[in-house]
Amino acid sequence: MVSKEKRRVEEEAAATEIDEDLESFADDQIPDVDVELIKDPVDEAPEADDVDKAVEVGMPARRLTKKEVLERLFEKNELILNLSKKNAELEAKCKTFNDKWLRSRAEFENYRKRSQKEWELLKHQMKTEIIIEILTVVDDFERAFSVVGDRDDDFVRGIRLILNNLVSTLKRSGVEKMQPLNTQFDPNFHMAVSQMERDDVESNHVAEVIQEGYSLDGLVIRPAKVVIAK
Numbered sequence: 001m002v003s004k005e006k007r008r009v010e011e012e013a014a015a016t017e018i019d020e021d022l023e024s025f026a027d028d029q030i031p032d033v034d035v036e037l038i039k040d041p042v043d044e045a046p047e048a049d050d051v052d053k054a055v056e057v058g059m060p061a062r063r064l065t066k067k068e069v070l071e072r073l074f075e076k077n078e079l080i081l082n083l084s085k086k087n088a089e090l091e092a093k094c095k096t097f098n099d100k101w102l103r104s105r106a107e108f109e110n111y112r113k114r115s116q117k118e119w120e121l122l123k124h125q126m127k128t129e130i131i132i133e134i135l136t137v138v139d140d141f142e143r144a145f146s147v148v149g150d151r152d153d154d155f156v157r158g159i160r161l162i163l164n165n166l167v168s169t170l171k172r173s174g175v176e177k178m179q180p181l182n183t184q185f186d187p188n189f190h191m192a193v194s195q196m197e198r199d200d201v202e203s204n205h206v207a208e209v210i211q212e213g214y215s216l217d218g219l220v221i222r223p224a225k226v227v228i229a230k
Contacts, residue, residue, distance in 0.1 A: 128221045131175055135214060135222060138166060142212075170214075178213040180206045180224045189213060191223040201229035 064072075089092045141163040148156055167177075180190055185204050193210055201207040213224025 004040060124217075125174070128216055131170065131214075131216060134166070134170065138163070138170075139211065141166075149190070174217040175221075176215050178215065178224050180213060180226055181209055182206060183226050185226070189220055189223055190226045190229050194227050195228045195230050198229040202230055205229050 029177045072222060141159070145156075145160065145163075182201060183206055184202075185192060185206060190213070192204060196207055205228070206224075207229040208227040209224055210227065211225040213220065214222050
């Protein structure tokens, strides 16, 4: 309550000071002259601020009195104060709208990046599921060739060509076969199914591959099933 009363008193004092400055300006700069209207055979002369109108009608103009000048200065001063107040209000609204727009833009950009990331992850998951299904077919081909042995007729060569084309297609899609044999066991890439005694393989190294492992774009999609040397 005290702060509001204090603010009101300060605003009244500021307005009084402006009025006093205008009056002082008028006393110093405007002569206290009250010129009689110059009569014309037709009509009275327009005021000094209607010079253009006076020129149009061919009539002489008269000078304003100090009182009239002060009244108009006060009116213009009040108009300027009102316009300044409205300008400040509009600037505040503009700043508020600009802040809201910046926040909305940032939120939309975050949403776009998040959606793009989720979409890329979804595509990778769908691609992985399809490739894993295809890899089971590749496993069947490789088991069939292990049974055929050294047979090399036209039928076997045709089936082998089909397998090579399938493997090449997977490779172009980013699929790579792991080479775990004789490498140290790594649970990130290998799945141990058993252990065995091997003199020609170091301990805790892969001695035999039961099922091939594959990666997609550098990420493991199927670990290799291996036998570890003791």
